Amino acid sequence: MKLDRYLVAIRLILLLVLIVPGPVIAQQSTASYRPVTDERLKEPEPENWLFYRGTYDGWGYSPLEQINSENVGSLVPVWAFSTGVNGGHEAVPIVNDGIMFVTTPGNQVIAIDARTGDLLWLYQHELAEDAIAYHYTNRGVALYGDKVFTATLDAKVVALDATSGEVVWDASVADNASGYYMTLAPLTAEGKVMVGVSGGELGIRGFVVALDTETGEEVWRAHTIPAPGEPGNETWPGDSWRTGGAAVWLTGHYDPDLGLTYWGTGNPGPWMGDARPGDNLYTNSVIALDIETGELVGHHQYHWNGSWDWDEVSTPLLIDVEREGRVFPALVHPGRNGYLWLLERSADEISFVDAWPYVRQDVFTSIDPESGRPSYDEQKKPGIGFRAPFCPSLWGGKDWPPAAYNPGTELLYIPVNENLCGSILGREIEYEPGRSFTGAESQMTVWPGAEHIGELQAWDMSTGEEVWTREFESPNWGPVLTTAGNLVFMGGTTDRNFRAFDARTGDQLWEHRTNSGIIGVPSTYMIDGVQYIAVQSGWGVDAASMTRRINRDLGTETFVPEGGVIWVFALQN
Amino acid sequence: MTEINGRETEAPMNRRNAVKAFVGLGLASALTDCTPASGGGGPVGEMPGPPPAQGPQLDPEPERAPSPDEHEHPAEGDLLVFALGVRKGEVVTSADVPLDGPQIFAYAGDADGAHGASDASRLDQIILVRLDPMSLSEETAHHAAEGIVAYSAICTHEGCDISDWSTQNRRLICPCHDSEFDPTDNGQVTEGPARRRLAALPLKLVDGQLVVAGGFTGRVGFRSP
Numbered sequence: 001m002k003l004d005r006y007l008v009a010i011r012l013i014l015l016l017v018l019i020v021p022g023p024v025i026a027q028q029s030t031a032s033y034r035p036v037t038d039e040r041l042k043e044p045e046p047e048n049w050l051f052y053r054g055t056y057d058g059w060g061y062s063p064l065e066q067i068n069s070e071n072v073g074s075l076v077p078v079w080a081f082s083t084g085v086n087g088g089h090e091a092v093p094i095v096n097d098g099i100m101f102v103t104t105p106g107n108q109v110i111a112i113d114a115r116t117g118d119l120l121w122l123y124q125h126e127l128a129e130d131a132i133a134y135h136y137t138n139r140g141v142a143l144y145g146d147k148v149f150t151a152t153l154d155a156k157v158v159a160l161d162a163t164s165g166e167v168v169w170d171a172s173v174a175d176n177a178s179g180y181y182m183t184l185a186p187l188t189a190e191g192k193v194m195v196g197v198s199g200g201e202l203g204i205r206g207f208v209v210a211l212d213t214e215t216g217e218e219v220w221r222a223h224t225i226p227a228p229g230e231p232g233n234e235t236w237p238g239d240s241w242r243t244g245g246a247a248v249w250l251t252g253h254y255d256p257d258l259g260l261t262y263w264g265t266g267n268p269g270p271w272m273g274d275a276r277p278g279d280n281l282y283t284n285s286v287i288a289l290d291i292e293t294g295e296l297v298g299h300h301q302y303h304w305n306g307s308w309d310w311d312e313v314s315t316p317l318l319i320d321v322e323r324e325g326r327v328f329p330a331l332v333h334p335g336r337n338g339y340l341w342l343l344e345r346s347a348d349e350i351s352f353v354d355a356w357p358y359v360r361q362d363v364f365t366s367i368d369p370e371s372g373r374p375s376y377d378e379q380k381k382p383g384i385g386f387r388a389p390f391c392p393s394l395w396g397g398k399d400w401p402p403a404a405y406n407p408g409t410e411l412l413y414i415p416v417n418e419n420l421c422g423s424i425l426g427r428e429i430e431y432e433p434g435r436s437f438t439g440a441e442s443q444m445t446v447w448p449g450a451e452h453i454g455e456l457q458a459w460d461m462s463t464g465e466e467v468w469t470r471e472f473e474s475p476n477w478g479p480v481l482t483t484a485g486n487l488v489f490m491g492g493t494t495d496r497n498f499r500a501f502d503a504r505t506g507d508q509l510w511e512h513r514t515n516s517g518i519i520g521v522p523s524t525y526m527i528d529g530v531q532y533i534a535v536q537s538g539w540g541v542d543a544a545s546m547t548r549r550i551n552r553d554l555g556t557e558t559f560v561p562e563g564g565v566i567w568v569f570a571l572q573n
Numbered sequence: 574m575t576e577i578n579g580r581e582t583e584a585p586m587n588r589r590n591a592v593k594a595f596v597g598l599g600l601a602s603a604l605t606d607c608t609p610a611s612g613g614g615g616p617v618g619e620m621p622g623p624p625p626a627q628g629p630q631l632d633p634e635p636e637r638a639p640s641p642d643e644h645e646h647p648a649e650g651d652l653l654v655f656a657l658g659v660r661k662g663e664v665v666t667s668a669d670v671p672l673d674g675p676q677i678f679a680y681a682g683d684a685d686g687a688h689g690a691s692d693a694s695r696l697d698q699i700i701l702v703r704l705d706p707m708s709l710s711e712e713t714a715h716h717a718a719e720g721i722v723a724y725s726a727i728c729t730h731e732g733c734d735i736s737d738w739s740t741q742n743r744r745l746i747c748p749c750h751d752s753e754f755d756p757t758d759n760g761q762v763t764e765g766p767a768r769r770r771l772a773a774l775p776l777k778l779v780d781g782q783l784v785v786a787g788g789f790t791g792r793v794g795f796r797s798p
Contacts, residue, residue: 130695134749436736
């Protein structure tokens, strides 16, 4: 049997060599791989997309303007690449000097010639068949030096040689058998690769960990739930802090001037607040961690004692905002809880400035003007044995798909789901390692008579004004890219379209129908004077779950085909 | 190809090795044609030497060595033991399975009840549900014992434990992506991304004790990523 497998392997390799000579040429282009330095990450060249959201401040913005609101109508696909897998493709195509790095569900990392679409190398992480991962996806790599970093579904960080795809080191950061897994793109800065963990449905205790980029050695680890003796532990009864969730499953942002990284945290577990009375710090919060030590130097909790599955894992965007004649360094966060949060960041704290609803929200009865702490309508707060209805639904006004900020228009673009409500019924649950620890069953309903669900909203944060809104009949799970070409790019709808909008007016200027629905983070880059727009199409995970629940509620039969494809567009010559 | 519990266990061909090997071979031929090899082990940032297309590159995954015992479960006569909870490892009796759910997680084990919970994979878990015998389809009724039915506990979509239960619809629900399975009708998919029914495990009562009546009817496990 073993000999047979050798023969099969050899035959396949010979076959591939004979019929696919393409990668040979592409491989040579990696000879000039330019190392990714701190200087480059702090001020990325416009032609590259070196980081999850392009820049440390999380804007999802590119200064490229060859493709602009005048000519975007002639955007055409120039190459596509099948990933070979199904499921939710959420990863951003990251590009360094013409080399694209993409991840897929199942922890595949693909390096591609970003101009031609030729394969350079492909890394398939070996994943145990019984690995535990409730969200079978990945959101992209991080670059640093001559390495490519990926965080895996079995809670490992793997460092690959950027030119060959060979493993340089791999490091396990948590025990997957206890429900820890990872889906985020790592954050790299100052010689460290930083990741957080998923598993909020499985009774984990969340953390962010920093590893040395050269060796994989752990530099620091910051738990998102304080242990006994640490400030904040008193907000957890008994041993509930050990299994309280506060997962970190989206990439943090970084303020190099303050030396602080910012991370959003998930909801507490189990889901029902009355299972763990207290504020449950630092769940549903933004936390500021010192990049050198991991010390928590500030936090803001958006909502306390969470009972709605409203993870607040999206990291706020670092934007300068003007209020009453004063310009201050802000943290801007469109919350899953349906409120748009404006906070101020400084060296030693995060302070509340303002918050207001951007979708129908019927849980908060008021927001304390000093602290930003919300008060609740108790009839809208689910509990053990108590089914409570609430809006927005458990997927919130905005789930994980990132918002974007354009310094040219000074507008914030938010991918929104409106007109969705739901209910949750809680039950008692005992913790078992690696088992579901939600203790809840949920339902979702469409607001009666609603004519649309998805929205793309554009906000001026200085005036607090919603400048324009696009509505979509479909739900919207589209991460947003904006450019100096006065453009906003977004997919996210069930009709499989990828779209471009005028950044100032919201007018739709272009669309292209792809193989599947787009929940991938888009990026843009330039090679030899040609600007490209890249995005993965591959519907799945929670976008698919929401679509099914809408079908169930409305009796519709919306169908979105699965399958991952990387799409790259440029202007027609 | 070996089968354990009806599941194909041979590792698929090591895809990474294969793809990298072909890139390496291709590169080697290109270098021969037009570029002198740099001598290997070059500094960071230079083109790496071609990886040698030999032994280590082609070495397939070492085979998992199944113990002889693994081939036998679940099999006729096996007992069922609790997979979790305070009674983990104890034998499940028919009285332990509540009418109309929720499901109980179990492993199949040999007569002393010792096999199973301690050494089995998560993928070997079995769900037990008791339903009104009159509600069962003909095939499901054939495999049921006093209305108790058993299925693989692994969602056929992406392999999560099927841990949720809809009291209202009497459906097994996967918490990961909302796939729903009908325990009254051979584990058929009623909703969600899963496309394949759950493998059923026939049960019977022997001297009042709930035991396995035969191997899984259907494939256990989930699609490859």
